[in-house]
Each structure stands twice: as C-alpha cells, then as structure tokens.
Amino acid sequence: MSDILFRDNEHSAFYREHLESGVDPYFRALVYLFGLTAETRENFPQCFDQDTRMIKPEALNDGWQTGGTARVVRMAFNLWNGWCYETEEDAQGGRISDAFTPDNLFCCEFAPYFYEAVKLRYPEYTGGSRK
Numbered sequence: 001m002s003d004i005l006f007r008d009n010e011h012s013a014f015y016r017e018h019l020e021s022g023v024d025p026y027f028r029a030l031v032y033l034f035g036l037t038a039e040t041r042e043n044f045p046q047c048f049d050q051d052t053r054m055i056k057p058e059a060l061n062d063g064w065q066t067g068g069t070a071r072v073v074r075m076a077f078n079l080w081n082g083w084c085y086e087t088e089e090d091a092q093g094g095r096i097s098d099a100f101t102p103d104n105l106f107c108c109e110f111a112p113y114f115y116e117a118v119k120l121r122y123p124e125y126t127g128g129s130r131k
Contacts, residue, residue: 004032005116011035026080027053029121033076036113039069047073048080055080068108075114079121 006012014035019028030048034040040047047059055077060070077083119126 004120005112007036007113010038010041014041025121025123029079029117030076032120033072033079033113033117036072036110037069039064039066040072047076055083057083068110071108072110075110075117079117 004015006015012035015032018031018035034044034047043059043062043064046062047056048054049056057077059065060073065073
C-alpha cells in the first residue's frame with residue numbers, strides 16, 4: 001500500500017482496517033474515500049451498510065455534512081455503483097446532477113485523493129494499485 005496516496009495516518013489506518021471486509025475495486029475506492037476526513041470516517045456506518053453492501057444516499061442530507069464531506073460522499077457513491085440523484089432538481093431548485101460533474105467534485109482540496117480513488121476503482125485502465 002506504499003504506492004497509494006494517503007492524506008494522513010488516520011486515512012491509511014481506516015483504509016487498512018476496512019479492507020478485511022472486501023477487496024474488490026469498488027469497495028477499495030469507497031473505503032479509501034470515506035477515510036479522507038474524520039467526519040466521513042465517523043459517519044461511514046450512516047452512509048454505507050456493510051452487511052447488505054448498500055449505500056445510504058439519504059446520508060447526504062445529514063447535519064454533519066459540509067461542502068467538502070458531501071463531495072467525498074458523492075464521489076464514493078458514484079464510484080461504488082455509478083449512483084447519482086434520480087431527479088435533476090434538489091430542494092433548493094438547483095440541478096443536483098451538476099454536483100456530480102468533475103468540475104464540481106474536483107474543485108477542492110480532495111482532488112488528488114479523488115484521482116487516487118479513481119485509480120483504485122479502475123486499476124485496469126489507470127495503472128492504479130491493486131493492493
């Protein structure tokens with residue numbers, strides 16, 4: 001795992017700890033992204049059911065979410081199963097699908113880690129790590 005970019009020791013530890021639950025590229029990318037912040041690590045069970053291996057999109061409306069954590073969760077959900085909101089309009093009348101475009105997801109401090117997650121999810125196309 002030394003060739004994987006981690007934000008800090010907590011990020012690396014969260015990733016290693018959860019890899020025991022699954023090693024497919026979908027799960028690697030999901031866990032990698034949820035390990036990015038203290039908030040996403042703490043709220044991982046509210047966002048993903050490990051028993052059923054199902055995402056919980058309603059978590060995007062939880063009070064702990066910030067602009068940054070919402071980007072992390074959106075990216076993780078999308079890499080998990082291609083998930084995007086089913087409607088085009090959010091509660092404020094904006095286009096939710098815009099929140100999933102690269103220019104909205106990657107325009108933050110997490111961009112290098114988002115790219116790393118893409119490499120974990122698609123190693124066969126990106127030369128990313130399979131570890």
